Amino acid sequence: AHYVKFHWKPTCGVKVLLDEEAIKVGGSNHSHATKDLYDSIAAGSYPEWKLFVQVIDPADEDKFDFDPLDVTKVWPEDILPLQPVGRLVLNKNIDNFFNENEQIAFCPAIVVPGVHYSDDKLLQSRIFSYADSQRHRLGPNYLQLPVNAPKSAHHNNHHDGAMNFMHRDEEVNYFPSRMDPVRHAEKYPTHPFPCSGNREKCMIEKENNFQQPGERFRSWDADRQERFVQRFVEALAEPRVTHEIRSIWISYWTQADKSLGQKLATRLNVKPNF
Structure with missing residues (x-):
């Protein structure tokens, strides 16, 4: 087993708008990016993304000067090169915006065989909270909605409840049962994780x-x-921003890059505390 970080990279590259351009383009059409995507697909100019992975052997986790499971850090590509594994092509526009877009329930807890969860703190919180949020937003049977339902045959104990639209007249909602003699799906292999000592939740x-x-x-x-x-400078020059807050931010950016901290301190007329 390995730690893996996934990356989607657009094949058409990345283009951005400068502030002045964003005012003009966004002012004339606040959904300009959505329109461009829709029109491109309709015209047959399908946008494409390549999927890359970076891989770390768990045995090497402590060899870096940062925690690889800290979501605020990037994995250096010169040490951990991107490896291409697939692609995504958007080749069809949706027919019903509400059914096919608004009701989508992406969830990091639902993974394919062979992929499991790391101890990334943010990931651990998200795999717990997403389903709760989606039950609140879409109802308890949101996984029955066509856009979220499995494509293959499935059998579970999810019966009835609000907004249920599946009729199950020959199944029971418990397992095992002689009345409904189903069997467990074939288990896919999972990697054992040997550990010893105390497992603690602590600061990075x-x-x-x-x-x-x-x-x-x-x-x-x-x-x-x-x-x-x-x-x-514009953000920190706001009258509501106190001198203390300005000094803290300048100290942060000075620790990142001394010249950056000096530029901010000079323009904000704040004596840097290096």
Whole structure:
């Protein structure tokens, strides 16, 4: 078994709007990206994404200067290269927006055989909370909706309840039963996880919160760095932002990149506390 991080990469590349462009484009059509996607599919110019994975052997988990299971960290591609494994092509527009879009219930707890959950704290909370949220949003039988229902035959003990529309006249809602002699589905192999000692819930020890943000800032060209600085200056210059908060943010960005902290401190007229 290995830790795996999945990445979807668009084959057409990534294009963004500058602030001035966003005002014009968004002002004329606030759904411009949705319209572009719909029109492209309708015209046969199908958007495509490639699926890549990065893989870590659990035995190497402690060899990094950060915690690989910390969702706020990226896995360096020069150490853990992207490996192509598949692609996604959107080749058909939906016919009914409500049935096929609004009622979709994606859930990270539902995985295919061969994929299991890591101890990523955010993932662990999401696999628990998504189903609760979807039952509240769509009703207790949301998995019966065509957009969410399994494509293959299935048999479970989910009977009746609000908004049920499946008629089961020969099945019972308990297992095992002589009246309904079904059997367990064939179990797919799961990887055993040997461990010893106490398993504890605690703070992440190797946070290393500033190295990767600094590296990302330094990877940008001068124009993009300037736009980033200007956006933060505008945000921190708000009258409601206290001097203490400005100083804290400047200290954060200084730890990420000293030149970035100095630029912010100069423009905000705040004495940096390096």
